[in-house]
Amino acid sequence: MHKGKTALVTGSTSGIGLGIAKAFAAQGANIVFNGFGDMKEIDAIQADVKEQFKVKTAYHNADMSKPAEIEAMMRFAAEQFGAVDILVNNAGIQYVANVEDFPVEKWDAIIAINLSSAFHTTRLALPTMKARNWGRIINIASVHGLVGSAQKSAYVAAKHGIVGLTKVTALENAHTGITCNAICPGWVLTPLVQKQVDARSEQQGISIEAAKKSLLSEKQPSGEFVTPEQLGELAVFLSSDAASQVRGVAWNMDGGWVAQ
Numbered sequence: 001m002h003k004g005k006t007a008l009v010t011g012s013t014s015g016i017g018l019g020i021a022k023a024f025a026a027q028g029a030n031i032v033f034n035g036f037g038d039m040k041e042i043d044a045i046q047a048d049v050k051e052q053f054k055v056k057t058a059y060h061n062a063d064m065s066k067p068a069e070i071e072a073m074m075r076f077a078a079e080q081f082g083a084v085d086i087l088v089n090n091a092g093i094q095y096v097a098n099v100e101d102f103p104v105e106k107w108d109a110i111i112a113i114n115l116s117s118a119f120h121t122t123r124l125a126l127p128t129m130k131a132r133n134w135g136r137i138i139n140i141a142s143v144h145g146l147v148g149s150a151q152k153s154a155y156v157a158a159k160h161g162i163v164g165l166t167k168v169t170a171l172e173n174a175h176t177g178i179t180c181n182a183i184c185p186g187w188v189l190t191p192l193v194q195k196q197v198d199a200r201s202e203q204q205g206i207s208i209e210a211a212k213k214s215l216l217s218e219k220q221p222s223g224e225f226v227t228p229e230q231l232g233e234l235a236v237f238l239s240s241d242a243a244s245q246v247r248g249v250a251w252n253m254d255g256g257w258v259a260q
């Protein structure tokens with residue numbers, strides 16, 4: 001579906017971002033990877049995607065908390081492949097503490113990485129998308145873009161913010177071939193969530209498996225994790241012609257979390 005197009009996925013060296021990058025590569029899109037990690041592992045990911053899907057890939061190590069590095073990444077993507085047709089704002093971090101104990105530098109980092117980075121990539125991608133009258137911007141929000149949970153003030157604020165940014169970007173481009181939508185996952189078993197599982201196992205003195213079950217049972221009625229592959233398929237749908245009138249939505253894939 002996307003042969004010759006370019007998809008840039010922030011935070012795609014791991015977890016959901018990697019799942020989404022692979023889903024777009026399976027559609028023939030060239031991929032610009034971004035995110036942290038061991039360079040050997042990142043090279044291996046790129047080699048695997050090139051080999052498996054016969055697409056081109058590139059990697060930029062921009063730190064999503066730094067606007068100048070984001071600008072450099074967007075210039076790099078344009079130099080490599082001409083433009084970014086599909087932008088997936090996925091990079092994100094989590095920190096858990098009550099508001100009065102929340103470290104100020106963690107608040108600033110979460111707002112910068114989980115929210116402001118999407119403003120920067122979007123403002124930089126739009127001019128070329130407008131010139132071509134085609135583009136897909138997909139923001140990976142969270143169920144926490146729709147509802148709150150205790151001890152996640154910065155994350156919930158950033159995710160509600162990105163849902164707002166999604167709506168405004170969609171409206172400003174409503175008469176064009178550019179759509180902007182958000183995906184709101186429930187629990188997905190990635191390194192970000194594994195940390196919370198490990199903490200629960202330690203705090204409650206229970207096994208890792210029991211901690212997973214306890215985490216899911218609190219919020220996710222299906223009792224199962226959402227997978228990066230399932231989220232990749234939803235992102236591909238939102239980028240399809242069939243979804244050209246899906247604009248400004250915050251679409252949850254959450255095992256029933258928000259239905260409660």
Ligand code: NAD
Binds near residue numbers: 113
């Ligand atoms: P993850 O920790 O597996 O991956 C995060 C990615 O972001 C990694 O590639 C990491 O290197 C990158 N990253 C982190 N800080 C960065 C920075 N400053 N600059 C550039 N890249 C950076 O996490 P994940 O669970 O795959 O999360 C991906 C997105 O999905 C996040 O926005 C997260 O909030 C969201 N999300 C996750 C879940 C879940 O249950 N895992 C649920 C809802 C939403």
